[in-house]
Amino acid sequence: MLNNFLYVLLAAMMLPFTLTAQQTTKNAPKREFRGVWVATVANIDWPSKPGLTADQQKQEFIGLLELHKKNGMNAIILQVRPVADAFYAKSREPWSQYLMGRQGLAPAEGYDPLAFAIKEAHFRGMELHAWFNPYRATMSPNVIISKEHMTVKHPELFFTYGGKKQFDPGLPEAREHIVQVILDVVKGYDVDGIHFDDYFYPYPISGQTINDSKTFAAYDNGYTNIKDWRRNNVDLLIKMLDDSIHHYKKHVKFGVSPFGIWKNKNEDIEGSATNGLSNYAELYADSRKWVKEGWVDYINPQIYFSFTRKAAPFDTLVNWWSNNTYGRHLYIGQAAYLMNQKMEAAWRLPNQIPDQIRYIRANNRVQGSVFFSSKSFTTIARATADSLRNDLYRYPALPPQMPWLDDVMPNVPVNLQVEAKSDGIFLNWEKPMLAVDGETASGYVIYRFEEGEPIGVLNPKNILNISFENFTTYIDTNIEKGKRYTYLVTALDRLKNESDASGPVGVEAR
Numbered sequence: 001m002l003n004n005f006l007y008v009l010l011a012a013m014m015l016p017f018t019l020t021a022q023q024t025t026k027n028a029p030k031r032e033f034r035g036v037w038v039a040t041v042a043n044i045d046w047p048s049k050p051g052l053t054a055d056q057q058k059q060e061f062i063g064l065l066e067l068h069k070k071n072g073m074n075a076i077i078l079q080v081r082p083v084a085d086a087f088y089a090k091s092r093e094p095w096s097q098y099l100m101g102r103q104g105l106a107p108a109e110g111y112d113p114l115a116f117a118i119k120e121a122h123f124r125g126m127e128l129h130a131w132f133n134p135y136r137a138t139m140s141p142n143v144i145i146s147k148e149h150m151t152v153k154h155p156e157l158f159f160t161y162g163g164k165k166q167f168d169p170g171l172p173e174a175r176e177h178i179v180q181v182i183l184d185v186v187k188g189y190d191v192d193g194i195h196f197d198d199y200f201y202p203y204p205i206s207g208q209t210i211n212d213s214k215t216f217a218a219y220d221n222g223y224t225n226i227k228d229w230r231r232n233n234v235d236l237l238i239k240m241l242d243d244s245i246h247h248y249k250k251h252v253k254f255g256v257s258p259f260g261i262w263k264n265k266n267e268d269i270e271g272s273a274t275n276g277l278s279n280y281a282e283l284y285a286d287s288r289k290w291v292k293e294g295w296v297d298y299i300n301p302q303i304y305f306s307f308t309r310k311a312a313p314f315d316t317l318v319n320w321w322s323n324n325t326y327g328r329h330l331y332i333g334q335a336a337y338l339m340n341q342k343m344e345a346a347w348r349l350p351n352q353i354p355d356q357i358r359y360i361r362a363n364n365r366v367q368g369s370v371f372f373s374s375k376s377f378t379t380i381a382r383a384t385a386d387s388l389r390n391d392l393y394r395y396p397a398l399p400p401q402m403p404w405l406d407d408v409m410p411n412v413p414v415n416l417q418v419e420a421k422s423d424g425i426f427l428n429w430e431k432p433m434l435a436v437d438g439e440t441a442s443g444y445v446i447y448r449f450e451e452g453e454p455i456g457v458l459n460p461k462n463i464l465n466i467s468f469e470n471f472t473t474y475i476d477t478n479i480e481k482g483k484r485y486t487y488l489v490t491a492l493d494r495l496k497n498e499s500d501a502s503g504p505v506g507v508e509a510r
Contacts, residue, residue: 028394028395028459028460028461029361029397029460030397030398030458030459030460030463031367031397031398031399031400031401032074032361032367032368032397032399032400033074033075033298033329033331033367033368033369033370033399033400034072034073034074034075034368034369034393034397035073035074035075035076035077035127035129035300035331035368035369035370035371036068036073036075036076036077036370036371036372036373036374036377037077037079037131037197037370037371037372037373037374038064038076038077038078038079038373038374039079039082039372039373039374040078040079040080040082040087040096040098041079041082041083041098041133041139042098042139043098044373044375045064045373045374045375046060046061046064046374047060047061047098047099048060050097050098050099050100050101051100051101053108054107054108054111057099057107057111057113058111058116061113061116061117061120062120064374065120065121065124065126066124067377067378067385068126068374068377069124069125069126070389071377071385071388071389071393072388072389072392072393072394072395072396072397073126073393074125074126074127074396074397074398074399074466075126075127075128075129075192075193075370075399076117076121076126076127076128076129077129077131077195077370078114078117078128078129078130078131079131079133080114080130080131080132080185081093081096081130081131081132081133081181082096082098082133082136082139083096083097083133083136083137083138083139084136084137084138084149084150084151084167085097085103085146085149087099087113087114088112088113088114088115088185088188088189089106089112089114089115090112090184090185090188090189091181091184092180092181092184093148093149093150093181094146094148094149095107097143099113102144102146103143103144103145103146103149104146104147104148104149114130114185114189114191115189118189118190118191119469121468122190122443122467122468122469123467123468123469124467125396125443125465125466125467125468126468127192127193127399127468128191128192128193129191129192129193129194129195129253129255130185130189130191130193130194130195131195131196131197132181132182132194132195132196133196133197133199134167134178134182134196134199134200134237135166135167135169135178135199135200135201136164136166136167136199137149137150137151137158137164137165137166137167138151138164138165139164140163140164141163141164150167150177151165154173154177157171157173157174157177159210159211159212160211161202161205161208161210161211162202162205162208164202166202168212168215169200169201169230169233169234169237170212170215170216170219170229170230170233171215171219172219175233175236175237175240178237179237179240179241179244182194182241182244182245183244183245183248186244186245186248186249186252187248187249191252192251192252192253192468192494193252193253193254193255193297194241194245194252194253194254194255195255195256195257195300196255196256196257197256197257197302198257198258198259198279198283198285198302200234200258200279200283200284200285201230201234201283201284201285202283203277203282203283204277204282210230212226212230213226216229227281227284230284231280231284231285231286233284234284234285234286235286235289235290235295238256238290238295238296239293239295241254242254242294242295242296246405250405250406251405251406251493251494251495253297253298253402253405254295254296254297255296255297255298255299255300255329255331256287256290256296256299256300257299257300257301257302257333257370258279258283258285258287258299258300258301258302259277259278259279259283259285259287259301259302260301260302260303260304260305260312260317260333261274261276261277261278261279261312261317262278262279262280262286262287262288262301262320262324263278263279263280263281263288264276264278267280267281268280271320272312272316272317272320273316273320274311274312274313274316274317275311275312276311276312287299287301288324291324291325291326291328292324292326294326294327294328294404296328297328297329297402297404297405298328298329298330298331298367299321299325299328299329299330299331300330300331300332300333300370301317301321301330301332301333302333302335302372303317303318303321303332303333303334304333304334304335304338304372305317305335306344306346306347306352307346307352307355307356307359308344308345308346309344309346314356314359315359318332318359318360318363318366319363321366322363322365322366323365325365327404329367329368329400329402330365330366330367331366331367331368331369331370332356332360332366332368332369332370333369333370333371333372334353334356334357334369334370334371334372335347335353335371335372336353336371336372336373336376336377336380336381336384337372337373337376337380337381339352339353339376339380339381339383339384340380340381341380350383350384350387351387353381353384353387354384354387354391354392356369357369357392358392367400368399368400395460395461395463396460396463396466397460398445398466398492398496398498399496400496401495401496401497402495405495406437406439406493406494406495406497407497408435408436408437408439408493408497409435409493409497409498409499409500410432410435410439410440410441410491410492410493410497410498410499411432411433411434411435411440411491411499412432412490412491412499412500412501412502413429413430413431413432413441413444413472413489413490413491413499413502414429414430414431414432414433414502415429415430415502416428416429416487416488416489416502416503416505417429417505418487418505418506418507419507420507420508420509420510421510422510423475423477424475424476424477424479425475425476425479425485425487425507425509426473426474426475427446427473427474427475427476427487427489428472428473428474429444429472429489429502430472431470431472431491432491432499435493439493439494440491440493441470441491441492441493441499442468442469442470442492442493442494443466443467443468443469443470443491443492443493443496444465444466444467444471444472444489444490444491444492445457445463445465445466445489445490445492445498446463446464446465446466446474446476446487446488446489447462447463447464447487447488447489447490447501448462448464448476448485448486448487449462449485449486449487449488449504450483450484450485451483451484451485451486453486455486455488455504457488457490457498457501464476464487468492479509480509481509481510482508482509483508483509484506484507484508484509485506485507485508485509486503486504486505486506486507487503487504487505487506487507488501488502488503488504489501489502489503490502
């Protein structure tokens with residue numbers, strides 16, 4: 001992702017669509033993916049520096065979640081494996097250096113950063129997608145590596161490029177290790193998704209050569225062209241992960257966030273009308289193929305370009321990707337980190353990202369956005385955060401459904417009771433019976449209506465609370481005495497299929 005920034009800058013120097021509304025209204029869709037990347041590499045977003053106590057790390061993460069909840073986000077993309085290390089306890093790789101300042105040094109006993117992050121996100125009605133860098137193993141040759149790190153234990157699995165060590169994607173043993181690392185998280189944690197960014201084969205550096213000719217000779221898999229072979233190596237990993245993740249947990253989504261250009265039209269008539277680095281040619285990542293074959297549940301291209309970028313206009317790429325989704329979800333990676341930057345006049349216009357969101361919503365084949373990165377919303381993109389909170393993301397949204405994974409909705413919550421007390425209106429209900437697929441509720445949505453409002457579950461304006469935890473009570477304290485309110489409760493399963501409503505039940509606030 002960091003190298004992606006450089007290519008966006010380079011593209012700046014060198015370098016129409018179907019209009020229909022999404023569900024409910026164009027300005028406030030009830031279902032929309034609203035994610036934010038939380039980068040841990042080099043302590044970009046969290047923790048703010050290595051060596052903080054567990055309590056300090058927890059407080060920082062809660063503050064981060066509260067900020068993004070207020071901004072209307074419903075998904076956190078948390079980087080849990082930046083350089084073949086771990087932000088979680090159940091790992092075959094050493095603890096990350098970005099936690100305590102030294103690779104392999106554990107945080108406080110009993111503190112598991114990933115488990116904590118999942119619990120806190122779910123409590124706030126936010127998904128947690130575990131973000132992995134599959135191949136990157138070191139960021140600098142000067143870092144002290146743990147003796148438990150794979151570059152020490154199995155140096156034969158790596159090549160060095162640009163001073164950084166990377167797993168050799170052509171080695172079956174390397175692919176198998178990466179799959180098992182990820183399955184540790186799938187099996188051991190209640191994550192909602194597994195997420196890759198744009199790092200596959202390394203971004204090209206002038207004068208550098210990928211040292212994988214011996215691997216090609218040993219494991220050519222019938223290929224005679226090394227570029228096609230490299231692309232196939234990445235394909236093999238993506239396909240293995242799709243199969244493995246869904247074998248263990250069908251509800252865990254698998255998504256990839258590639259660089260924004262698959263191929264340029266001058267490379268392939270089916271490519272986009274752009275002129276820049278491409279996944280296919282330079283990174284050996286056939287990103288469109290993964291969607292076409294159904295190997296990913298969502299594709300999240302990093303379209304870190306403005307509408308006026310000549311080499312790669314934002315709208316051109318959104319339009320191209322929306323025509324190449326093959327029934328899978330499309331979330332657009334947006335560049336909050338570029339707001340107010342001097343590289344291009346367009347990024348100094350406060351409406352750049354809001355207008356991008358409006359453009360995305362006008363296309364019914366795009367299901368949402370992911371923003372890079374978390375910290376930007378407290379620094380250079382504060383105005384963008386205001387636009388989200390007060391306008392575009394003013395009302396909550398549920399993540400979009402994935403019917404190819406699960407289209408069975410849960411049963412209705414039972415026995416909704418509502419009671420007005422002096423300190424709020426108390427709601428409680430009972431879990432629904434098992435649905436036909438054996439699932440019950442793993443979360444709930446509470447709707448509230450003032451007197452005279454139409455009662456129904458289509459308008460997100462009436463969503464009072466979303467939780468992805470199995471709590472069956474809620475206290476509404478944001479009330480006016482003497483007013484009459486009506487409540488509905490629906491159940492959600494792990495893939496956010498929503499039940500019919502229990503209720504309505506009305507009460508007068510005391």
